[in-house]
Amino acid sequence: MARSIDATSPVYSRARQLRLGIWIEALSFAWMIVEASIAITAGLLARSVSLEGFGFDSIVELVAGGVLLWRLTIEQRGASLASVERAERRAAWITAISLFVLAFYIVADSGFSLLARSHPHVSWWGIGLAIAAAVTMPLLWQGKLRVARRIDSAALKADAVCSVTCAYMSFTLLAGLLLNTLFGLWWADSLAALALVYFIVQEGREALHEARTGETCSCGDDDCS
Secondary structure (H helix, E strand, O other): OOOOOOOOOOOHHHHHHHHHHHHHHHHHHHHHHHHHHHHHHHHHHHOOHHHHHHHHHHHHHHHHHHHHHHHHHHHHOOOOHHHHHHHHHHHHHHHHHHHHHHHHHHHHHHHHHHHOOOOOOOOOHHHHHHHHHHHHHHHHHHHHHHHOOOOOOOHHHHHHHHHHHHHHHHHHHHHHHHHHHHHOOOHHHHHHHHHHHHHHHHHHHHHHHHHHHHOOOOOOOOOOO
């Protein structure tokens, strides 16, 4: 006869937290798909560098979130994490390179837009997305951080902090879009895009640190180098 697991035991508690972590990460994964799709489409239609950059960053985060979701699922099933950790490091290299390329693209595109005095169109879809992200990402951050502390997961904790970084990015994006929409300050979009580069480079440094050492650290941590 199979032995039942006590609901108060550490094993049961960890299993329950893993299920919660997988649910939250899956929700985050789904949101990133929506966020990337709307941001890139709206950005291309409105010729908004900040929206495009926000969308492409969401794709990179989507890849990283998918790897973390896979890791949590594997742990829940009781499999060895050795192969998953190797895959995480490979994914971290891809993430780091993608983020640095994205930063270079934004700097080049923003510089060209400023020199050419390119006026982006008003994008209410982009404004709505920025507001939604500013509300959603702090909630995901709190959920991920709570589970990360309970299961002592550095990877999930780092992902939680990156959700806060995404929230900061959404506020920056919103500021640039509103300044362009309400006051006709066409250059605000490019300046907002350049401000996003700071956050993207910090995420890139975090991914590079993980790729080199196999250890995760919070986005923006000075020890990530």
